[in-house]
Structure formats: structure tokens, C-alpha cells
Amino acid sequence: MLHPFDDFPVHQSSAPLMHVFSDAPGVYDRYFYNGHDAQGSIFFAVAFGVYPNKQVMDAAFCVSLAGEQHSVRASRHCDRDRTNLEVGAISIHIVRPMLEHRIVVDNRFGVSADITWRATSALLEEPSFKHLENGRPQMDYTRMTQFGEWSGWIEVDGHRIELADAGPITGCRDRSWGVRNSARSANGPKKPPQFFWLWAPTTFDDEYTHAAVNDHANGRSWHRSGAVTSRVAHDSTSTESVLNESAVDRCTAVHIEPKWASGTRWLASATVTLERWRAEPIVVTYTPLLRFFMRGIGYTHPEWGHGEWKGEFAETRDNFVIADANPGDPTMIHLQNLCRVESNGKVGTGVFEHLVIGPHEPSGFASVLDGAA
Template identity: 30%
Template sequence: MGGYRIEVIDPLRSLRLICEHPDLSMDLTWEGSFEAVLEDRHVLLEGTRPMLDASRFAQVGSWSGTLSVDGRDFRVDPDVWLGTRDRSWGIRPSGESDPPGRWAAEPREGFWWTYIPLRFDDYAMVVILQESPDGHRTLNHASRVFADGRIERLGWPRLEVDYRSGTRHPECARVHLTTPRGEPLLLEVETLGGVPLSMGAGYVGDPAWSHGRWMGRDWSESVTYDMTSPDVVGMLPFNVVDHVARATCNGDVGWGLFEHANMGRHEPSGFGGWGDMAE
């Protein structure tokens, strides 16, 4: 098990996360605020080859316990430390890279992705979208789950993102949803800082390691990134970034995640290639 382990206390409701390392340690308990949401099946093709064929559940909740970073201790108060989690299974890119072949000679034109799990006082919302460079939507899920377990599907979301000039950094977004009764529902999201997933998290693009790669028995590592370093700043436009999000919906205020990437060509956003940025 090593110094990192997860203990399931109550399936799909409560778990304990433990990490024991000189630089970073924690003993945290997760409590789901609402039932987990089963998202729609996610299939991603490279030409005719399936790169990803997976299912996933998402849940919003809160954390409690203790966290220590470089010798500094933090008390994790569940009234303040809100969070989201998801769990996926199926086929997805992981482990050692495939040898170069056809797809190396036919590089991807772009990658557009949006994932928005949010916790409000009386309900949770989950929106997950993916589109090809021409705007064709390959994944669409939008739902709202209430404390009594009711789930509403919220139609075919229309997303408007305001990017910071000269970048592809999303400053805010509006998600136009539709209730089961056909009524419009506007979700407004403001981003409040973020973490690039290709720096230390093991996602695609991480130069050091990736999910499923063999790093050696009993391997552990801690890494610190200077987010102002030119080497890091130069990678930011080519990342999936998890932004802390403040959201409003019909006067309700919620908090959660705005995970977004807009790389390369995406015609609905007005970007024609990898070097295009917002005006």
C-alpha cells in the first residue's frame, strides 16, 4: 500500500484518504453532499481507433481532517473545504505510450473539453462536454441532483466562454441549460485560479510521469512548480486546467470546479489553430 491509501467507509458516500510523506501528508475524510451522478458513456476516437471508451461517476461534497505541507499544518474544516470527485472505468490512455505510427504522422488538430461539477446548498450540478475541432459534440451530459435523490436532465447545454485577451484563459462562462419542463436555466461561472493537470498530476502531457506508468517499486516523489517560470508559463495554453469556480444559478450560489481546455482549432470559439489566442 505504501504511504498513500484510500479506505472506503460508506460506498459512494464516505471515504478516507491517507498520505504519509515528509513533504506532504494528510488524513482526510470525504463526505458526499448528494448522491453520485452516473455520467453518460464517453467514447473518443482518433480516426477509427478508440482512444477512450469509459464510464464515470461524479460527486460533490466536503473534506475534513488534517493536512501538512512542508511542515505547515492545516485544519480542514468541512464548512470551508468543499470539493468534487469522480471515478472512471473502462479503456483510456494510460501507461507507456504507443510506438509512433499513423497517428504520429496525422497529429490531432485540437482538443476542446469542459467539465463543471458544482455544489449548491440544495442541489448539485454536473455538466460535461466535449467537441471536435469543427464543433461537433461528441459528449454531452448535464444534470442536477437533489437531496432526495431526484435527478433532472438539463438538455443540450450551450456554452459561452469569455477568454482573457491574448490567451485562452477562461475568466468566466455562461451555460444555457433547459429544465425537463422546457424552461431556460442560466448557469454563470467565474474562475478563481487553477491547477494545470499536466504538472504533477500524471495526465497526458506531464513530462515526468503519467497514469499507469511503472516508476519502480516503492517510488514516491514530491515536486514544486513555480507558476511564474517561463518553462511553466509556456506550457499553460496546452493544458487541461482545473479552475476553482464560483457559480450562480437563479440566485443560488455554488462552488466547485470549472475544468476546461481549448487547444488548437475550435471553430465555434473562433480559433483556427494552435497559435490563435483571444482578441
């Protein structure tokens, strides 16, 4: 199956670009974005994924306003052209690769948006995520993260928010591709679930920090990475500058110490220490201001999970009140916390994401969903 992109010399094998490298059902290609002000008055996120072996393309947009999350979701059959980034009301437009993306949400359910993200940092290529479960590949994917600023507007039920009037709206995006959750969909003996994930992209006036950790149940990490990069004006970026690897200071060691709210797996506070080659460590503290539940864009959602077949086309809207969230609900344990952050006298904003399922000895978790002491 050929594609117009086969005219470019970018092949990595003898196969045409549209040929999937594996028959695993967990093969995917995803866009993720978030944006927020410094106080948590507005927080929004986008997830847009392609699952070629399932022939599914799906998308979700969610905005948190005044204590409520409003989500629009869509899914469609995608059997051929995976470069048409439109699913129902939601579309992504790559205006300038790695520099400027535009996201449009048509007003079909009372939620609409026309927002543009512009890069203000170099690209951070995270170390490859490779994880085996019972000897079977569970994860094998690559992800890049990049910081930026947002412009445009969002409207919910007739209430329009001009992002320029809401103060600077910052955030980050990531692009990931490969295989996820492959072992879970395979036949054979199962084991109790265990997954420990922390991710902390952080914004200061002059620089960005990034940290990520995956742990086994005993606390030993199978993935751990961190980086620091400068903050630059979006009108000063170029493809060459954002691809400049020397602009990224990769950390020699990363330590993340979360404290969990009693009886829950929700964050109370955290400290991240980034050790660097020939430089003083950076210590960042995180104090949550707002909880954003990732089920709003499909993660852990009981009906609209990523890559689920919904037929030729389906779309919907749903809302929920944040104060009604139950910490014991398995669909409410994957969060991004908007945080006030401090480091050596500097104050900034950060997002601290966590998903913790099953045992984790350093946290004191012994079963699938028990809470902190």
C-alpha cells in the same frame, strides 16, 4: 487468475474479475477527488489510477496554498491485486462504498494528510464516452461524479490546516474506468492532436449542477451532458438514496460558452445553460478565483504522467509557483478553475475544468496551442 471478489455474483462474462477485457495499453481504472473552500485559500486534488495492461498503479496528491502547488507522487508495479489501494505515501480507504472515503498521505516529503470525503448528493452516471480517431477507438469509458464535503487535516512543511477551521470544504469525486488514449499508443499514421474538454461541477446551498462537453475541431460535440441534483446532509445519505436515479434531473440540452483570456487557452469567464424537461432552464455564470494546474496530479506532466512505468517503485515531491505558469507551456493548459458562480440570484462555488489542444473553430483556435484573440 482468481480473486476473493470472484466469490460474489458480480461477473459480467465467463472470465474471472481480474481478467482484463481488452489488451489495449490504455485500459485504466481511476479515482479522482478535489476539495476547496469558497475563496480559494485552499484547493487540493487526488488522482489514483490502475493500468492493468501496463501493470502500473500510481497516485498523486496536490495542495494549493498561498500561491504555490505542492505535489507528492508515487508509482509501483501492480501485477495482481488491484484492490490494495496504496502506493507509497498515498492510500485510499473505501470506508462505505459510494458514501465515505478516506485518503491518507504519510509524511515522507513534508506533505501529509488524513482527510475524509462524505457524500452529499446522489451519484451522477455520465453518458458513456465513446470516441473514434481515424476509425480507431480512442476513448471508451464510463464515469460517475458525486458531490461531497471534507473533514480532517492537511499539513505542508509543518504548517497544519484543520479543514473544520478553513470553513466548509466542499468538492466532488469521480470514478472512471475503460480505455483512454488507445489510438495514440497504436502504430500507424498519426494526425495532429485535437481535444476539447470542458467539465463544470457546481455547488449551491440547495443543489448541484453538472455539465460536460467534448467537441470536434469544428465545434460539433461528440459528448455533451448535464444534470441537476439536490444537496443533502451527509448524515442523511444511504446507499439506496445515492443510487436513486430519480434524484437526478438529466438535462435535455447543455450549452457552455467559455471566454478565453487574450493570448491564452486559460478561462476568463464562462456561462453554462442547462435546459430541463418541463422546467425553466438554469443559467450559471463562472468567474475564476484560482487556477489549479492539473499537472500537479499527473495530467500532462512531462515525467509523471498517468500510467507511466517508473520501475518497481518510485516516489517524489515537487512544487511550483502558480504565478510562474506559462500559458504557452503544453503542460500548463489543463486546469481546474475555482469559480464564484451565480444563477438566478443564487451564489455558489464551482470548478470549471478545461483542456483544449489543437483547433477549435468556435474558440478561434487554429493550431495546436495558439491563444485567444
